[in-house]
Amino acid sequence: DSGVTQTPKHLITATGQRVTLRCSPRSGDLSVYWYQQSLDQGLQFLIHYYNGEERAKGNILERFSAQQFPDLHSELNLSSLELGDSALYFCASSVGSGPYNEQFFGPGTRLTVL
Amino acid sequence: DQQVKQNSPSLSVQEGRISILNCDYTNSMFDYFLWYKKYPAEGPTFLISISSIKDKNEDGRFTVFLNKSAKHLSLHIVPSQPGDSAVYFCAATGNQFYFGTGTSLTVIP
Numbered sequence: 001d002s003g004v005t006q007t008p009k010h011l012i013t014a015t016g017q018r019v020t021l022r023c024s025p026r027s028g029d030l031s032v033y034w035y036q037q038s039l040d041q042g043l044q045f046l047i048h049y050y051n052g053e054e055r056a057k058g059n060i061l062e063r064f065s066a067q068q069f070p071d072l073h074s075e076l077n078l079s080s081l082e083l084g085d086s087a088l089y090f091c092a093s094s095v096g097s098g099p100y101n102e103q104f105f106g107p108g109t110r111l112t113v114l
Numbered sequence: 115d116q117q118v119k120q121n122s123p124s125l126s127v128q129e130g131r132i133s134i135l136n137c138d139y140t141n142s143m144f145d146y147f148l149w150y151k152k153y154p155a156e157g158p159t160f161l162i163s164i165s166s167i168k169d170k171n172e173d174g175r176f177t178v179f180l181n182k183s184a185k186h187l188s189l190h191i192v193p194s195q196p197g198d199s200a201v202y203f204c205a206a207t208g209n210q211f212y213f214g215t216g217t218s219l220t221v222i223p
Contacts, residue, residue, distance in 0.1 A: 002157060033211070042118070042203060043158070043213040056210045090157050099146055099207035105157030 003027065004093050004106035012112045018079040021109045025072055025093030031055075032074040033103060034066055037088040049074055050097040081113045117141050118206050120214035128222050133191040135217050137204035140185065144206040149178060149189050152201045152216070161202070162189070194221045 003026035013019055025032050034046040036059075045058035049068035060066075063081075068074040078085060088108045094101035119138045127133045135149075145166040150158035164171040164178045164187075171178050177190045187204055201216045 002159065004157070035213075040215065042116075042120075042215040043205075043211075045211045045213070048210070058210050092157070099211065100163075102160045103211075105150075105159065107155065107157050 002104040002106065004091060004104050006089075006091055006106035006109050008109060009107065010110050010112075012114065013081060014114055015081055015083060017081050017113075018077065019081065019111065021076040021078070021089050021091075021111070023074045023076070023091030023093075023106060025074070025091075026104055029093035029095050029104070030072065031094045031097050031101065031103075032068055032072070033092040033094075034060075034074070034076050035090045035092065037090065037108075038084075038086075043090065046076070048097075055097055078111070083113050086111055086113045116215070117144075118204060118212045118214040120202075120204060120217050122217050123215070124218040124220070126220045126222060127194045129196055130193045133189075133194045133198065133219055133221070135189040135191075135202050135204075135219065137187040137189075137214055138185060139187065139206050139212075141206070141208060141212075142182075142185065143208050144212075146207045147178070147180060147187050148205045148207075149176075150203045150205060150213075151198075152203065158203055191219075194219075196221045196223050 005024045030051045035043040046060040048056040092103040092105045148163040149161040152158040205213045
């Protein structure tokens with residue numbers, strides 16, 4: 001158990017809908033990262049927050065947004081969902097903001113868009 | 115554009131032998147490299163890392179080698195154990211993290 005929790009574990013929804021994925025980092029970790037893993041793809045970095053502030057953006061679509069709240073949990077919002085958005089979404093947390101801090105991954109949320 | 119590539123989707127090795135997992139990258143600005151291990155239904159877990167100022171880092175049965183001129187990274191597992199069976203991702207960092215597509219390692223008892 002990494003100490004990072006993600007809810008829900010599974011989510012099935014329809015095209016055009018909007019969903020929110022939630023991540024609670026390990027106690028004491030200030031950074032939260034979001035990743036998408038599509039079928040046969042590696043993890044694609046989406047976005048990084050540190051202590052409530054956005055630090056880096058990767059290949060995140062404009063239909064997706066995220067935020068980190070004062071209690072450090074984070075939410076990833078996916079809207080106008082398309083079939084291609086079906087994927088595993090992981091969040092990870094780390095103590096610091098730099099790339100040398102070990103990231104601890106949650107178990108992921110499997111999103112299925114029908 | 116895949117900046118980190120793992121060209122072998124799968125690898126099978128006998129227990130006790132060496133497992134060698136390979137990774138290539140394209141961006142010479144990457145300065146830190148990592149390997150993660152992933153079991154089914156779990157998130158990836160950090161295994162070992164190496165800075166670009168080194169060419170080798172060892173941790174128990176796991177050794178990572180970095181060849182900057184070839185932009186090539188490899189993970190050696192010696193001896194391989196059945197519990198090592200998992201998907202292994204390499205990753206590189208610049209301004210963000212870039213992950214490969216993973217290599218599924220099966221260690222045969």
